[in-house]
Structure formats: C-alpha cells, structure tokens
Amino acid sequence: MSRYDLIVAGAGIVGASCANEASIAGLRVAIVEPGPVGGGATACSMGHLVAMDDDPAELALARYSLRRWEAFAHLAEAEFSRCGTLWVARNDGEVAGIAARVARLNAAGGEAHAVDARTLYELEPALAAGLAGGMLVPAEAVVYPPRVAQHLVRCAQQRGARLHAGRSVRRLGRASVTLDDGSLLTGPVLLATGCALPRLLPQLPLRPRKGHLLITERYPGLLRHQVLELGYADSAHGDAASSVAFNVQPRPTGQLLVGSSREFDVEDPAVSPAMLQRMLRHAFRFMPALRQLQGLRAWTGLRPATPDGRPYLGAVPGHPDLWVAAGHEGLGVTTALGSARLLIDLLLGHAPAIDPAPYSPARVLA
Amino acid sequence: MTEHYDVLVVGAGPAGLAAAQAAASHGARVGLVDAQARQGGQVWRHDAVHGTPRAASRAINASVGTRVPVTWLARHQVIAAQSQRLCAETPLGAVELSFGRLVIATGARELLLPFPGWTLPGVTGAGGLQALAKQGWPVRGKRVVVAGSGPLLWAAAASLRRHGARVLGIHEQASAAAMRAFALQLWRWPGRVAQALQLRAALHDVAHHCGSFVRRADGDAAVTSVQVTSGGTSMRVDCDLLAVGHGLVPNVALAGMLGCAMDRDGAHPVVQVDELLRTSVANIHAAGESCGIAGLSAARIEGRIAGHMAAGATAAATSLLRQRRHARRFGELLERHFALDPRLYALAEHDTIICRCEDVTLGALDGYTDARTARLATRCGMGACQGRVCGTALAQMGRFPRSDCRLPIFPARLATLADRASPPLPSRDSGDNHP
Ligand SMILES: Cc1cc2nc3c(=O)[nH]c(=O)nc-3n(C[C@H](O)[C@H](O)[C@H](O)COP(=O)(O)OP(=O)(O)OC[C@H]3O[C@@H](n4cnc5c(N)ncnc54)[C@H](O)[C@@H]3O)c2cc1C
Numbered sequence: 001m002s003r004y005d006l007i008v009a010g011a012g013i014v015g016a017s018c019a020n021e022a023s024i025a026g027l028r029v030a031i032v033e034p035g036p037v038g039g040g041a042t043a044c045s046m047g048h049l050v051a052m053d054d055d056p057a058e059l060a061l062a063r064y065s066l067r068r069w070e071a072f073a074h075l076a077e078a079e080f081s082r083c084g085t086l087w088v089a090r091n092d093g094e095v096a097g098i099a100a101r102v103a104r105l106n107a108a109g110g111e112a113h114a115v116d117a118r119t120l121y122e123l124e125p126a127l128a129a130g131l132a133g134g135m136l137v138p139a140e141a142v143v144y145p146p147r148v149a150q151h152l153v154r155c156a157q158q159r160g161a162r163l164h165a166g167r168s169v170r171r172l173g174r175a176s177v178t179l180d181d182g183s184l185l186t187g188p189v190l191l192a193t194g195c196a197l198p199r200l201l202p203q204l205p206l207r208p209r210k211g212h213l214l215i216t217e218r219y220p221g222l223l224r225h226q227v228l229e230l231g232y233a234d235s236a237h238g239d240a241a242s243s244v245a246f247n248v249q250p251r252p253t254g255q256l257l258v259g260s261s262r263e264f265d266v267e268d269p270a271v272s273p274a275m276l277q278r279m280l281r282h283a284f285r286f287m288p289a290l291r292q293l294q295g296l297r298a299w300t301g302l303r304p305a306t307p308d309g310r311p312y313l314g315a316v317p318g319h320p321d322l323w324v325a326a327g328h329e330g331l332g333v334t335t336a337l338g339s340a341r342l343l344i345d346l347l348l349g350h351a352p353a354i355d356p357a358p359y360s361p362a363r364v365l366a
Numbered sequence: 367m368t369e370h371y372d373v374l375v376v377g378a379g380p381a382g383l384a385a386a387q388a389a390a391s392h393g394a395r396v397g398l399v400d401a402q403a404r405q406g407g408q409v410w411r412h413d414a415v416h417g418t419p420r421a422a423s424r425a426i427n428a429s430v431g432t433r434v435p436v437t438w439l440a441r442h443q444v445i446a447a448q449s450q451r452l453c454a455e456t457p458l459g460a461v462e463l464s465f466g467r468l469v470i471a472t473g474a475r476e477l478l479l480p481f482p483g484w485t486l487p488g489v490t491g492a493g494g495l496q497a498l499a500k501q502g503w504p505v506r507g508k509r510v511v512v513a514g515s516g517p518l519l520w521a522a523a524a525s526l527r528r529h530g531a532r533v534l535g536i537h538e539q540a541s542a543a544a545m546r547a548f549a550l551q552l553w554r555w556p557g558r559v560a561q562a563l564q565l566r567a568a569l570h571d572v573a574h575h576c577g578s579f580v581r582r583a584d585g586d587a588a589v590t591s592v593q594v595t596s597g598g599t600s601m602r603v604d605c606d607l608l609a610v611g612h613g614l615v616p617n618v619a620l621a622g623m624l625g626c627a628m629d630r631d632g633a634h635p636v637v638q639v640d641e642l643l644r645t646s647v648a649n650i651h652a653a654g655e656s657c658g659i660a661g662l663s664a665a666r667i668e669g670r671i672a673g674h675m676a677a678g679a680t681a682a683a684t685s686l687l688r689q690r691r692h693a694r695r696f697g698e699l700l701e702r703h704f705a706l707d708p709r710l711y712a713l714a715e716h717d718t719i720i721c722r723c724e725d726v727t728l729g730a731l732d733g734y735t736d737a738r739t740a741r742l743a744t745r746c747g748m749g750a751c752q753g754r755v756c757g758t759a760l761a762q763m764g765r766f767p768r769s770d771c772r773l774p775i776f777p778a779r780l781a782t783l784a785d786r787a788s789p790p791l792p793s794r795d796s797g798d799n800h801p
Pocket residue numbers: 009010011012013014015032033034035036037038039040041042043044045046047048049050167168169170192193194195196210211212213300301302303304325326327328329330331332333334335
C-alpha cells in the first residue's frame with residue numbers, strides 16, 4: 001500500500017497539468033495512466049490556444065490559462081507558435097457582432113481588434129472572395145499538446161511524483177483507489193480521466209463529442225493565422241446532433257490542420273467519410289485553395305462535453321477526498337493550465353485567482 | 367458519380383489480371399483498377415525502351431478477349447473504402463466504385479532497412495531503380511552496386527544492365543550455404559529454373575557475393591562509395607548508385623480499411639484468406655502478394671482462383687487448389703533461405719535518420735515501445751509516407767509493431783476526399799444557421 005497527498009487518475013493535458021501544479025506545491029503525487037501520456041483527446045486535438053467570449057465563465061478561465069501558457073512560449077517541446085487567431089465574418093450580420101466580441105475579449109484582458117475586408121485579404125490572401133471582414137487576436141498561439149503533457153509529467157516526476165504507467169484506476173474507495181492490477185493507493189483522489197469520467201463517477205453527466213481533423217502536406221506561407229469562422233461558436237456551443245465549422249491552422253512545419261466537426265454520442269473512433277466530406281466542403285467555401293492540397297491523414301477525437309459546456313473543477317459533494325478536473329470539451333488544451341492551478345488552490349484551501357463557482361461539480365448535483 | 371461492377375479487382379499486376387480474366391469468363395461485369403497508367407504491376411511493368419514483357423502482353427490481351435471484356439480503370443488510386451464502396455483518385459477527380467464482389471490484388475512493396483547514408487541521393491530501392499530505368503530514367507554508364515536480399519536483386523540487376531548500367535556486383539546477405547540449399551530445391555518449380563538460368567546468363571560476368579551486405583554509404587551531395595562487409599572483411603566500393611532492397615512486404619492497407627482480418631505472426635501483417643482466397647469479410651477476396659510473398663506463379667494462380675470465386679464459380683476455383691499449394695510452397699522456400707541476418711537490424715546508428723519525411727533519428731526513438739507513443743513524441747511516421755517506409759523497417763528490426771493505416775490510404779487531394787458521392791446528411795452545417 002502506498003500513501004500519497006494526491007492521486008491523479010489520467011495523464012491527458014488536464015491530469016498532467018494538475019500533477020505538475022501539485023508537485024510544485026510540494027505534494028507527494030501519484031499519476032495513473034493506462035495509455036501513452038497525452039494519448040487521449042489531448043493527442044487528437046488542434047492545440048489552438050484561444051479565448052472564446054460567449055460564456056463569461058469560460059472566457060475567464062481561458063484568459064487565466066492563456067497567461068499561464070506564456071511560460072511555455074520558449075519550450076521546444078511545446079512547439080509554441082504565435083500565429084494569432086483570425087475570425088472571419090461571412091456577411092454584414094456577422095460583422096455587426098464583432099464590436100461586442102472585441103469589447104468582451106478586451107475587457108477580459110485579451111487584445112482583439114476588428115479588421116475590415118481589405119485588411120482581411122492582406123492578412124490571408126488565400127481566403128475566399130466575398131468575406132465581409134473579421135476580428136484579429138494577434139497574441140494567440142498554437143502548441144503541440146501531447147508533448148506538453150509529457151513534459152509536464154516529466155516535470156512532476158522530477159519533483160518526486162510517481163507515474164503508474166500502463167495502469168488504470170478500476171475502483172474508487174474512501175480516499176483510495178484500486179488499480180487494475182489490484183494494487184491499492186491511498187490519499188485524496190483527482191479524476192482527470194476526460195471522456196472516461198462516467199465510468200468511475202456516473203453521477204456527473206458527460207457525453208463524448210466526436211470531432212474530425214485532417215492534416216495536409218507542407219505548404220509554408222499559404223496561411224499565417226489560425227483562421228476560424230465567427231459562426232464557430234454556434235457549432236461549439238450549440239447542441240445540434242452534428243455540425244461542422246471552418247477552422248484551419250498553420251502548423252510550424254508548414255502543414256495545415258483542417259477542422260472541424262462535432263457529433264454527439266458517436267464513440268466509434270473511425271473516420272466517417274461522410275462527415276469528413278461535409279467538413280471539407282464547408283471549409284472550401286472559406287478557402288477554395290484547400291481543394292488542391294494533398295491530405296495526408298484524417299483522424300478523430302472525442303471531446304468530453306458537460307451539459308453546460310463548462311468543465312467540472314472541484315470537490316465532488318458527498319465524497320470526501322474526491323476531486324474532479326474533467327469535461328473541457330473543445331477547449332481543454334487552452335484551459336488546462338488555469339484549471340490545474342484553480343483546482344490545486346481549492347485543494348490546498350487557498351483562494352483561487354478566479355471565481356470557482358461556475359465550474360463546481362455541485363452545479364449538476366443540485 | 368458511382369460506377370457499379372459485379373466484380374471489382376484492385377491491382378492490375380499478375381494476380382489482378384488473372385482475377386479479372388477469370389471473373390469475366392463467367393460473364394460477370396468486371397472492373398480492373400490500378401493506380402498506374404498501364405497494367406502489369408511490379409514484375410510486368412512496361413519498359414519505355416524494351417516494351418512490355420511477352421507474358422504480360424498475353425495476360426493483358428486475355429482480359430480484353432474474354433466473353434464480357436473487362437473495363438480497365440487506369441490511374442485510379444484507391445484512397446478510401448467503406449463497406450461495399452471504394453473511393454479512387456483519378457487525374458479527373460474523385461470516382462466512387464461500388465461492387466458486388468471485390469478482389470484485392472494490391473501486391474507488395476520493397477522493404478528498406480536503414481543504414482548510415484541510406485538517405486543520400488543515389489541510394490534507391492532495388493525494385494525502385496529498376497522501375498525508374500524502365501520509365502526511361504538514365505542509368506547508362508552508371509556504376510551501380512546492387513545489394514540486399516532475394517531474387518528481386520537479380521531481376522533488378524538484369525534490368526539495369528539492359529539499360530546500360532555497369533553493375534559492379536550483387537551483394538546478397540543470405541549465406542552461400544543458404545543459397546546452395548535454395549538452388550537445390552529449385553527443380554520443383556521448373557518455371558523458376560528457367561527464369562534463374564536466364565538471369566544467370568544475363569549476369570554471367572557480374573560478381574555475385576553471398577553473405578555480403580552494405581554497411582554504410584558515403585558521399586557529400588550524393589553517394590560516391592559504399593562499405594561492403596563480406597565474411598569478416600570490409601571493403602570500399604566506389605559507385606554512382608546503390609540499389610538496395612531487403613525483400614518484399616505485402617500491401618494490406620486497403621484490406622485493413624475494409625475490416626479484413628490479418629495474420630500477424632510475422633513482422634508484417636498479411637491478409638488472412640482461406641484456401642479459396644476468401645477474406646474474413648463476406649464478398650471480399652484477396653490474391654497474390656497481398657496475402658503473402660510467394661512470387662509470380664502464385665500470384666497468377668491465386669488471381670484465377672479469386673476471380674472464379676468472385677464470379678461464383680467454386681468448381682473452377684477448386685480445381686486449381688493443388689497448383690496453388692505448390693506455388694505457395696515456393697514462398698516458404700524464399701522465406702526460409704532468404705531470412706534476414708539480424709546484423710542488418712543493427713546497422714543504423716544513433717544519428718541515422720529513420721523517418722525521412724520528418725527527419726527523425728534512430729536515437730530519438732530510444733525508450734519508446736510502441737509506434738503510436740513514438741509518433742506522438744517524435745513525429746516518426748507522421749509525414750507524407752505515413753510510416754510506410756520507417757514503420758515497416760522498425761517492425762522488421764523488432765523495435766515496435768506497425769500501426770494500422772489511416773484514411774486516406776495514399777495522400778489525396780482534399781477535393782477528392784470532399785467530392786466523393788455519398789448520401790446527403792440530414793443535419794445542417796453550423797455556418798448555414800447564420801444570418
Ligand atoms: C478534434 C479535436 C480538436 C480539439 N482542438 C482543441 C484546440 O484546438 N484547443 C483546445 O484547447 N482544445 C481542443 N480540443 C479539446 C481538448 O483536446 C480536450 O479538451 C482535452 O484534451 C481534454 O484533456 P483531458 O486531459 O481531460 O482528456 P484526455 O486527453 O482524454 O485524457 C484523459 C486520460 O485519462 C486516462 N484514463 C481514462 N480512464 C482512466 C482510468 N480509469 N484510470 C486512469 N486513467 C484513465 C486516459 O487514458 C487519458 O489519457 C480538441 C478536441 C478534439 C477532439
């Protein structure tokens with residue numbers, strides 16, 4: 001039997017960030033991960049560090065996290081590339097909404113500004129003709145999430161954290177867990193198991209939300225910013241059974257990462273040719289040049305989605321010494337660092353830098 | 367646009383040609399698909415100077431002469447598959463093909479093992495250089511070292527000579543004893559004896575070394591010399607080109623995408639088939655090298671069996687089973703006598719590039735025990751070839767098993783992936799909801 005100050009189940013970007021924060025705070029940490037570190041949703045993601053402004057709580061968490069990401073800007077493993085985010089408007093209706101979004105982002109400490117159509121094409125000549133304008137957030141960046149997760153776990157290990165690699169948490173006890181090999185670890189438990197949360201904690205509702213991505217060969221210079229349609233939030237935060245949105249990212253290699261799709265309750269990881277087709281056709285409307293590019297590989301990932309789109313961060317009511325950090329949907333890379341700090345503050349009884357109430361698991365158990 | 371065929375054959379090498387002909391002889395509407403512009407596959411590849419081999423012309427003409435002629439779909443590269451449909455990329459765009467029965471005859475590709483200098487310009491696959499020469503790439507007067515393993519080295523050397531190359535020597539890694547044992551068994555396959563004698567005559571003045579392999583290639587801008595190890599001694603050979611191949615590996619990506627079970631006993635997956643060449647998926651057959659390396663005769667006989675079966679002619683297929691067993695035994699002979707010397711797996715050094723697409727060195731892979739973790743951390747296998755070269759080599763070297771192929775099977779234009787016909791989807795695109 002081994003005793004820890006914190007047992008972190010799951011080493012995706014969220015669990016890895018939490019383990020790192022806990023070890024910085026001097027806690028004796030165990031990490032339990034059945035697969036490769038960062039091999040879950042974290043490995044499937046685009047790695048775009050982006051603030052969305054339509055939910056004030058999500059915006060606060062994202063901004064808090066983005067500041068913490070700056071510490072990784074020069075870490076080779078992070079492959080941090082400050083390409084900025086360019087949101088494009090298809091019509092005057094979308095343009096009209098930009099001022100409010102700029103105001104919200106800037107009020108939260110972001111740095112956004114509207115761009116007119118001419119500037120839009122100066123920034124990204126490959127965009128389709130006829131777009132009405134856009135919004136530029138120059139300081140946002142992209143990273144390579146699985147290697148960041150690996151880096152964070154290594155940092156925690158260097159401070160004494162113990163990685164139980166190839167093991168999974170099979171059962172929760174009172175301030176303890178039983179692993180799949182039968183061994184028992186005791187101490188407070190943090191569930192950071194992403195989409196697998198309901199298997200250990202069915203009372204917190206969580207649904208997988210499948211997404212498709214496609215990576216191309218290298219086309220350096222074709223695109224400079226991560227480009228999304230302003231309607232992206234409707235796909236991300238709407239509850240349609242399935243939707244697609246234009247979202248293309250230039251990787252530091254010159255490759256383009258093309259997204260995105262959302263489907264509820266599909267757990268089959270296979271690429272759906274029909275969904276891929278729908279996603280690509282939609283993207284072509286914004287960037288016709290994509291048609292001629294060579295696609296190397298398509299894949300899918302499952303986003304852990306809560307009913308209100310916000311993650312669960314905090315203590316699980318009625319379960320002493322049980323904590324959760326899961327349910328980050330499509331923004332978990334961005335918000336992992338802030339989530340981890342917030343959670344460890346709560347765990348240690350410190351006042352978090354942002355209001356934790358909107359993320360409390362208690363909200364769905366009322 | 368979707369084209370439907372009773373029987374669709376993917377791959378127009380010896381196996382696929384025979385399958386198409388056999389299926390069409392029963393009146394089935396047959397489509398024959400290949401990524402290449404011409405039929406023939408690897409061994410019967412058209413030669414820009416010397417034309418198409420006679421056996422190939424006969425096999426190609428036979429499919430046109432059947433009761434219901436075969437529809438030849440050239441330059442159709444199959445890039446995706448789902449249940450009864452395939453998506454192919456063609457110069458004119460995407461084509462969707464549907465089938466009643468499918469014959470997978472996707473053949474094999476060369477295995478290339480890494481060694482210091484293997485990424486230098488001038489170092490190519492043995493079959494690869496042979497193919498280049500046949501396409502008219504100039505090798506005349508070039509000094510070529512041919513090395514690696516298997517009968518393909520002889521065939522490649524003979525082709526290169528025919529195109530005017532100076533073949534300095536053939537370095538077969540198998541021992542002289544293994545080669546003698548192989549030669550002693552060959553009489554059971556008279557066709558092979560004839561082929562071997564022909565090659566021997568064509569290469570009579572080319573030195574053939576057994577138990578010999580290239581341990582490194584040197585040069586600045588391109589290869590200028592190689593270090594060859596033979597027995598206990600090492601020597602330098604100056605050359606312009608090194609053509610190297612370590613045997614063949616079945617192409618199973620299409621079968622895998624369709625859900626066909628694989629035999630995974632060896633380092634490389636092989637499509638699992640029963641005696642009548644049925645895969646684990648109903649209505650899908652496989653023939654030729656995709657279900658194991660056994661050479662030309664096996665490919666031809668298996669093509670016929672699969673073609674008959676795909677047309678529902680079980681009796682015709684069954685009558686060929688004895689011939690197939692005999693031909694397959696040649697594959698076992700190859701496997702036994704050309705087994706690779708484990709020293710070949712240790713040639714690459716810490717700083718030797720393993721993944722040429724992403725410039726990943728062997729040393730960068732230290733400590734990883736599975737392909738996916740290594741890929742996530744180092745990008746090994748993430749480039750244009752998607753691990754077809756490096757993943758295959760690493761599996762052969764015993765580093766980690768290969769990971770399965772993902773869509774698309776080969777890099778494809780995004781337009782191809784988007785344009786393939788498919789049923790309309792009920793729900794709306796997010797962007798359309800906007801004012
Ligand atoms: C297609 C796609 C694109 C995305 N793009 C972005 C983006 O651009 N920007 C962004 O910020 N976010 C993005 N996301 C979202 C982001 O990837 C996720 O929110 C985030 O990775 C979630 O991290 P996680 O650590 O909670 O989950 P995971 O990475 O899934 O980690 C959970 C871990 O728990 C382990 N586990 C499971 N069960 C157990 C058990 N019983 N015991 C122990 N361990 C267990 C799993 O093996 C896994 O490693 C995207 C997601 C998808 C699918």
